[in-house]
Amino acid sequence: MSDITKQSLSELVKNIKEKKLSSKEVTKAFIDRSEKSKELNAYISEDYSSALEKAKKFDEKPNLDLKLPGIPMAVKDLFCTKNIRTTAGSKILNNFVPTYESTVTQNIWNEGAILLGKLNCDEFAMGSSNETSFFGNVQNPIDKNLVPGGSSGGSASAVAGQLTPITIGTDTGGSIRQPASFTGIVGLKPTYGSCSRYGIVAFASSLDQAGPMAQNVKDCALLQEIISTYDSKDSTSVDFKRNEYSKDLTKNIKGKKIGIPKEYRVDGMPKEIEELWQKGIQYAKDCGAEIIDITLPHTSYALPAYYIVAPAEASSNLARYDGVKYGFRAQGENLIDMYEKTRSEGFGAEVQRRIMIGTYVLSSGYYDAYYLKAQRVRKLIKNDFDEVYKKVDAILTPSTPSSAFKIGEKKDDPVSMYLNDIFTVPVNLAGLPGISIPAGHDLKGYPLGLQIIGKAFDEQNILNIAYAMEEKIGFKNKINDWWIK
Amino acid sequence: MSIDLKTIKHISKLSRISVDDQKAEKLAGDLNSIFKFIEKLNELNTDKVKPLTSVAETTLKLRHDEVKSKDIRNEIIKNSPQDNEDYFVVPKVIE
Numbered sequence: 001m002s003d004i005t006k007q008s009l010s011e012l013v014k015n016i017k018e019k020k021l022s023s024k025e026v027t028k029a030f031i032d033r034s035e036k037s038k039e040l041n042a043y044i045s046e047d048y049s050s051a052l053e054k055a056k057k058f059d060e061k062p063n064l065d066l067k068l069p070g071i072p073m074a075v076k077d078l079f080c081t082k083n084i085r086t087t088a089g090s091k092i093l094n095n096f097v098p099t100y101e102s103t104v105t106q107n108i109w110n111e112g113a114i115l116l117g118k119l120n121c122d123e124f125a126m127g128s129s130n131e132t133s134f135f136g137n138v139q140n141p142i143d144k145n146l147v148p149g150g151s152s153g154g155s156a157s158a159v160a161g162q163l164t165p166i167t168i169g170t171d172t173g174g175s176i177r178q179p180a181s182f183t184g185i186v187g188l189k190p191t192y193g194s195c196s197r198y199g200i201v202a203f204a205s206s207l208d209q210a211g212p213m214a215q216n217v218k219d220c221a222l223l224q225e226i227i228s229t230y231d232s233k234d235s236t237s238v239d240f241k242r243n244e245y246s247k248d249l250t251k252n253i254k255g256k257k258i259g260i261p262k263e264y265r266v267d268g269m270p271k272e273i274e275e276l277w278q279k280g281i282q283y284a285k286d287c288g289a290e291i292i293d294i295t296l297p298h299t300s301y302a303l304p305a306y307y308i309v310a311p312a313e314a315s316s317n318l319a320r321y322d323g324v325k326y327g328f329r330a331q332g333e334n335l336i337d338m339y340e341k342t343r344s345e346g347f348g349a350e351v352q353r354r355i356m357i358g359t360y361v362l363s364s365g366y367y368d369a370y371y372l373k374a375q376r377v378r379k380l381i382k383n384d385f386d387e388v389y390k391k392v393d394a395i396l397t398p399s400t401p402s403s404a405f406k407i408g409e410k411k412d413d414p415v416s417m418y419l420n421d422i423f424t425v426p427v428n429l430a431g432l433p434g435i436s437i438p439a440g441h442d443l444k445g446y447p448l449g450l451q452i453i454g455k456a457f458d459e460q461n462i463l464n465i466a467y468a469m470e471e472k473i474g475f476k477n478k479i480n481d482w483w484i485k
Numbered sequence: 486m487s488i489d490l491k492t493i494k495h496i497s498k499l500s501r502i503s504v505d506d507q508k509a510e511k512l513a514g515d516l517n518s519i520f521k522f523i524e525k526l527n528e529l530n531t532d533k534v535k536p537l538t539s540v541a542e543t544t545l546k547l548r549h550d551e552v553k554s555k556d557i558r559n560e561i562i563k564n565s566p567q568d569n570e571d572y573f574v575v576p577k578v579i580e
Contacts, residue, residue, distance in 0.1 A: 097563065097564070099561060206540070232546070232548060235545055235546075238541055298529075301528075303522075304525045304526050307523055308526075315500065322501070324576060325564075325566070325575055326564045326565075335576065335578060336501070338576065340497075341503055343500070343502045344502050347502070353515055353519075356500055356512060356516065359499045359500040360488075360516075370523070372536055373526055373531060376531035376534040376535070377526055377529060377534075378536075378537040379535055379536060379537035380534060413518075414519060415522050418519075429540075430540060
């Protein structure tokens with residue numbers, strides 16, 4: 001079978017279970033393609049020889065009852081992997097080798113998957129273009145010198161470019177959904193508390209969630225079913241009855257009420273995005289859903305509130321990187337000097353900027369005016385959603401206000417970079433699940449995504465809507481393998 | 486409100502990040518444009534709104550105090566910045 005890497009996860013699982021393919025064949029195919037794809041810079045660390053070793057072992061005694069039997073998979077380098085370097089895209093963790101495994105990745109290995117390597121991301125997941133990574137820019141497989149989005153940029157590039165059949169990312173303000181939209185793939189940000197945060201390098205603890213990034217909705221549902229487990233090691237993990245998302249997946253969404261929030265029609269949004277949204281509404285109607293106009297009045301305050309809450313939490317979380325116990329250490333004249341130089345040389349510009357914002361809004365005299373104010377606004381944003389969910393089952397919006405942009409285009413203007421997440425951030429602030437599905441192309445042929453937002457812990461419903469709409473949309477990613485010589 | 490160089494130096498001290506004059510200039514520009522954006526929140530009257538600290542409405546669960554990680558001393562020592570078989574050696578951090 002020559003086109004192994006073109007197959008979806010579900011097809012690969014089927015072929016391995018039916019013994020039409022071995023784990024070794026599949027693993028080797030993805031390694032070969034990854035080797036030919038160095039120009040994408042999707043990987044930070046590769047673990048190919050040990051992956052082949054594991055695949056060989058799997059084939060000797062295959063356990064075909066597993067959900068990911070011998071499936072190779074690369075993951076975002078924000079997940080701690082035992083005995084494999086985990087950098088979070090930062091110089092300060094360049095030499096960090098965890099002695100433990102994150103719960104989410106452990107769940108994946110327990111189902112038979114094999115680690116291919118660790119994928120590039122914005123430093124500490126802070127960025128929307130993967131340009132803040134210490135390990136360099138990631139190329140979007142769609143076009144040369146195009147950003148893949150961020151922070152899960154390496155993950156998005158690797159799935160779209162077929163370097164891995166599926167992957168996991170993390171999403172604090174849009175870091176799964178925005179890159180999924182920029183690269184023409186599916187990305188799910190689960191409800192806060194659905195996936196364990198244990199072993200994930202922390203950015204903003206009240207917002208961070210891990211989630212699947214896949215070529216299609218069915219694959220996405222399968223991985224969500226595997227990674228979402230209750231975990232006593234994460235005190236915010238929620239013990240609720242989880243569906244078997246892939247088994248319970250249905251295209252029957254007849255009578256579902258889908259809300260269209262007028263506040264997401266923002267100034268300066270390209271005509272193509274508005275048209276895409278209208279098309280999406282029509283597709284939803286064609287699937288039998290009922291469309292209802294709704295209002296989420298505090299939408300425009302979400303991003304400003306996020307840029308207080310997230311940096312505040314980040315400044316606390318990143319206080320641990322002081323050069324003392326592990327990670328990069330600079331030489332200093334005394335202890336304070338060592339701290340200051342370590343953090344100045346070890347963190348990149350965007351991370352330093354956010355630590356400074358966070359420190360400022362938490363500092364004496366400003367806490368009430370900024371931090372407390374932002375938390376009050378966060379409550380208003382959540383109230384908006386609570387109110388509309390009395391009337392609708394889900395909400396349909398564009399995923400991003402634009403398609404992917406060129407590398408370097410927004411790098412020097414933090415606020416214009418932050419505006420990328422205008423449609424995704426409210427979901428994190430309210431702790432809700434959101435999924436981005438590819439839904440069309442702009443005039444340049446770059447992919448555009450639609451976002452479906454659900455009620456808390458109602459992943460099944462938005463997966464179903466996405467599944468039904470995916471069929472109507474019939475999206476085909478336009479990738480010509482430009483980076484392969 | 487505007488963030489001046491003196492404030493930048495103060496925040497950099499609190500953040501334990503060394504900042505030279507050139508970097509301070511750049512940071513002042515960036516932070517001012519970010520805070521100008523953030524100040525949109527002042528349009529809202531939130532006096533009667535309760536701050537939202539966590540979206541996960543869970544109460545902390547109690548559990549038995551059991552030892553679950555045993556014999557991991559060598560693993561932990563692996564991340565010690567200095568080679569030493571027996572101890573995790575770090576610079577002196579208290580006077």
